[in-house]
Amino acid sequence: EVELLESGGGLVKPGGSLRLSCVASGFSFNTYTMSWVRQAPGKGLEWVSAVRPSDERTFYIDSVKGRFTISRDNSRNTLYLQMDSLRVEDTAIYYCVKESPYTTPRMYYFESWGQGILITVSS
């Protein structure tokens, strides 16, 4: 069974930093692209960032470029999100997400979601 367990959330002041971690189990972590998706209170879903499994190429939504850094440690089955220069508008539940497998042809979707972790940016 796939499990994605996020940690590292909490309350931080504007301009501060946090690092989220997501420990994965139940699948071959090193063969899947992994993403972070967030959801502000009462709002919709917003994809934040992704990292490929092998070349570890990274992708970001424009609003977090230069502030957030996604990374992964395939030896530890762990995904990270380093969040710097945090803003009030970054307040959200952050979900660790396992993307669809590399099939032929590949279909694109988010296959599994963690339970999410709350980040609150407030003074």
Place this chain on the structure above:
Amino acid sequence: VLTQSPDTLSLSPGERVTLSCRASQGVGNRYLAWYQQKSGHTPRLLIYGASTRATGIPDRFSGSGSGTDFTLTISRLEPEDFAVYYCQQFDGSVWTFGQGTKVEVK
């Protein structure tokens, strides 16, 4: 950009539901998915490839469409189907969600 309509639907159990997702540019079917999110819960994959049901999804859920117009249909609304529904697309480097359609009890 993905635009879903309507924002809210007020319906009764047993009714047929049709949710719309319109893309600002053409989307290949392989890149279009639908999710359900119940209040206080994690999103759940319903449909991928625009029309393929995910594992364990009841056959009252169906997806259709192509190009810029996609539809999620619930043939007969069950009490557990009241939730927010999101469409999603991938353009090769960025994932985008629609703003969601809330299906609520009338």
